[in-house]
Structures are given as structure tokens and as C-alpha cells.
Amino acid sequence: MSILVRPAALADAAAVTALLNEIDAIEIGRPETDLHTVESDLKHPGADLDRDSWLAFEGDRLVAYGLLWEDSGGERVDIDHYVLPDRQDAGQLVLAAMEARALEKARENGAGRAVVHLHLNVRPTLDTSLIRARGWSVVRRYHVLHRALDRARDQVPPWPPGVRLRSCTTEADRIRVHELYQASFAEHFDFQPRGYELWLHDVDAERLDWSLVWIAATEESGDVGFLMARDDREAMGWIRSIGVLREARGRGVAGLLLRHAFAAFAARGRDTVGLGVDTSNDTGAPALYARHGMTLHYAVDTWEAVLR
Known part of the structure; x- marks a missing residue:
């Protein structure tokens, strides 16, 4: 089935929360994402939802989500990226759009490059071989205790x-x-x-x-x-x-x-x-x-x- 990608809106917060909890259950064994956390993310002052958010649907099923924000005033850009394991194609569509937008944002700030950071579980639903092929690499590890x-x-x-x-x-x-x-x-x-x-x-x-x-x-x-x-x-x-x-x-x-x-x-x-x-x-x-x-x-x- 083909993939439809559109921007997110605050009204999509419940659907995004459900997707993230589905991914939580796969990655850490139980859902741990709260609706108010997603709502706060979607209200980030450094993100213009029309240009800096992405929802990927397979029919009515939300299969990937991305959010981008920049508050460095320079080259640093942050993104969130989530995808269900059986729709890596949708994840790649969203990631490509996010990379293009990150570079655009950095250039708007007068920077010649974009340095983009993404946090992923060490055993993510995203196929990391696909992002390594795009030039991504791990630079830090965090523990949730x-x-x-x-x-x-x-x-x-x-x-x-x-x-x-x-x-x-x-x-x-x-x-x-x-x-x-x-x-x-x-x-x-x-x-x-x-x-x-x-x-x-x-x-x-x-x-x-x-x-x-x-x-x-x-x-x-x-x-x-x-x-x-x-x-x-x-x-x-x-x-x-x-x-x-x-x-x-x-x-x-x-x-x-x-x-x-x-x-x-x-x-x-x-x-x-x-x-x-x-x-x-x-x-x-x-x-x-x-x-x-x-x-x-x-x-x-x-x-x-x-x-x-």
C-alpha cells in the first residue's frame, strides 16, 4: 500500500502518542509515553508544524512520525523520528524530508551546514543500517535509570x-x-x-x-x-x-x-x-x-x- 505523508497538527497528538507507545512496547517492553508530553513537543516554539513535522500513513494507519526543531540560532538542529518496524520505507521518506528541512533551517541561520542530532533506543524499531548508509553515526550514549x-x-x-x-x-x-x-x-x-x-x-x-x-x-x-x-x-x-x-x-x-x-x-x-x-x-x-x-x-x- 502507498504511503501518504502530511504535516502534524496538535489534534494529532493522541494518534502520535499511540504510535510512540506501540514503539515503546517493542523497544522497552511497555508503553511509557504520555499524551501531554507529545502535546508539549508539538507546541515547541522552535518548530513550525506545517514545515517541521511529518506523519506517514498506510491507509488510516499511522506508521511513522517526525518532528524537527531548531533553537541554536546556528547549525545545530534536533529531530525526533519514529517508525514501525514493518514500514522502513515510510521512515526513509520522513527522514529524507527532515534532512532537507534541517539543511534549509541551518542555511536560514547563515550556517553552511546542518549538524543534526537524533535520539534512538539502542535497539530501535528503525533499521539503523539505513541511516548509517545516509552518513549518520553514534556520538553519545545515555542511560535511563x-x-x-x-x-x-x-x-x-x-x-x-x-x-x-x-x-x-x-x-x-x-x-x-x-x-x-x-x-x-x-x-x-x-x-x-x-x-x-x-x-x-x-x-x-x-x-x-x-x-x-x-x-x-x-x-x-x-x-x-x-x-x-x-x-x-x-x-x-x-x-x-x-x-x-x-x-x-x-x-x-x-x-x-x-x-x-x-x-x-x-x-x-x-x-x-x-x-x-x-x-x-x-x-x-x-x-x-x-x-x-x-x-x-x-x-x-x-x-x-x-x-x-
């Missing part, structure tokens, strides 16, 4: 003298978390600076429960770290990001923030918490998470193509 929670075991940890924790309750606190995020992640792989308004979209601020965002401070240095968590995923509680300024690392602040989040989720009745980590992270984060009982749920590769 998880940990069981227990209300009796996971209690709020005592904070040592001179260290304090506060919830993010005011606009000033949100601005401070943004500043801490930008500073603590500045040296991470693939980090792109984001202004406050774009960052608010990235963290889905309208839906975020800000009581699950905390700032850590010390008497001598003031605010030195933060943790952002969210409790709107059906599969598990989620720690979106945890960061500590370079000059304050090695003092146990990250571990305290992590245990505080475990306790908060356990108190809410959650039985599992998860997060993602760059396996090549040089801040010691993978070892920190392992010490606190987090284990591998699944792995994701960052694929890169340089288009000219």
Missing part, C-alpha cells in the same frame, strides 16, 4: 549544618533555577544556552509542579545546586535534571538532593523513580546514581549527521 521506592526506607534526609534547602515557590526562585541550570550544565555535551522563556517551555512550566523543584544553598556560597522533578508521568516519578555548580561539587549536595526527591516521591505513593544520564558525564553523576541504587532501565544513543 530507575529505582524502586519504599515509604519506610526513603525518608527525608537530614541536611548538615551550613546547608539548607528551599522549594521553588516564587518567580525569583524560578529565575534562579534557570541561572543554576545554565551554569551547571554549560560544559555538558550538546548543551545549548537558552533564555528564560525558552527554558520555561523546555521544562513544560505550565504543567510543572514547582513544589517538586528545590534549590540547595550553603552559608559560604549561597545557591549552589537544584533538582527538578515531575510527577505527571504515568510510568514513574521523574527527575528531569539535577545540577551543582562546579565549585560546590564533591560536598554531597547532589546526593542530598537526590535522596530528598526519593523521599518526596515515596511520600506521594510512587513506587518507582527514574532519570536520564550521559554515560560519558565527567561530573561523577553515573557513579552517584549507582551508589543510590539506580539501575539501568534502557539505553539511548545520540546519532549525528553533518549535512552540507
